[in-house]
Amino acid sequence: MAKIGIFFGSSTGNTEDAAKQIAQDLGAEATEISSTSEDEILECDYIVFGVSTWGAGDLQDDFDDFMGTLEGMDFSGKKVAVFGLGDQENYGDTFVDAMGIVGKAVKAAGGELVGTVATDGYEYDASEGEENGKFIGLPLDEDNQSDQSADRIASWVSELKKSFA
Template sequence: MSKIGLFFGTQTGNTEELAQAIQAAFGGSDIVELFDVAEVDIEALRDFDQLIIGCPTWNVGELQSDWEALYDDLDDVDFSGKTIAYFGAGDQVGYADNFQDAMGVLEEKITSLGGKTVGQWPTAGYDHSESKAERDGKFVGLAIDEDNQPELTAERIQAWVAQLKPAFGL
């Protein structure tokens, strides 16, 4: 079994904590290896056939700064044949018009470069008006709102990981 590479960007540490919780839900570092995109070369994405991408939506619908710095470099990575899941952190109340936009921006880019998206998540239970991460009535990945629904985070992560395991051959 090959490892899953989980690449995250974080401004305040929240997305890193979510990445660690996802890693633990999968069974630890023997299954999921964590990478802070601020500290790793984009080339590391090539080393994994299965990826999890984590990004908070920052400011008003923007990519977190480390992902923003790497965004154009993603064009140099061939994502063909890679299975990719996404998770995002955002605030559905304060930023209802762009909740989880960063996750959607990354998913759209990586899909255009050949990546296969898995792990779509229902929009039910969220109170937002618009999102670039919404496709066909679902989010492209796990939407986490630690600002307004922290009590749901652990349950959502467990359910999402259970959904992902078959997609990742686990």
Template sequence: MKNKIAILFGPEGGNTERVTQLVANKIGNDKCTVIPVNKVTPETISEFNSFIIGGSTIGTHNWSIANSSHDWDVFLPEFRKMDFRGKKVALFGLGDHLAYPNNFVDGMRTIYNVLVENNATIVGQCKTDDYEFNESEAVVDGKFVGLPIDEDFEDDLTENRIDKWLNTFINKL
């Protein structure tokens, strides 16, 4: 069992990857291992106890495999089979609160549902107070299931949001 935090992310090459690197830098690159979801196997999950998992919301269809090549579309069927019992997981999700105020970071909910189904302990939920949006599937019991990040219109807030968020759970991972 590795003592590090595994940061799993997708897709590669965009905002999610950049924010993933930022999160890794904040935690300390010696304390975490960054892995794109398309390289994640069941062994990856058994090797770590603590995870941070990130994705972006592309489309209101929420990653239906028929009409997207989003890395999460490809990974999701495998992800559904992975057992997270005894694992702690924090989530972050990229979204756009101005263009998609009724589906803000909905994709986080898809990941969350799989994790809960597969027995993960979720940490790092976020208050909704600091965000402007109408609706989000990623709100459960009045809180976001993870950290929303808007690189399209609020990139100036990203670093502070990450710092604040990490402080709420990093000692528990």
């Protein structure tokens, strides 16, 4: 049976909560990026990375620490999805940038990104997470649109299930 793994970095718990919900919906396990390894990630056929954005468009600290390892990994033949937590009102110029940084690194390391999301319903000025008019993964905004997170996760996971089939 194909193995799915969710790996996340979270500073105040928002990405962790989302990771746990996504894991539950996918019937998989969510693991902190700080307590995993390259081998544990590459054992999975399908991989989901979750990361929040801090500073001004920076990676969450634990994810930042892992980035050197991630950039040296070989994701060939893997389908990878990314989600990101951010704040589109207070950080509208760097909205979910970390999701974009991680997604682009995965692609550069040979992975196939799945799970793009339309930008409808989000109000921001710029995002590293956007490419060709779409988000490369799922943005979630617990600071301003927490009431939409459950529905956004549910519809994203149902798309992922098709991509991961």
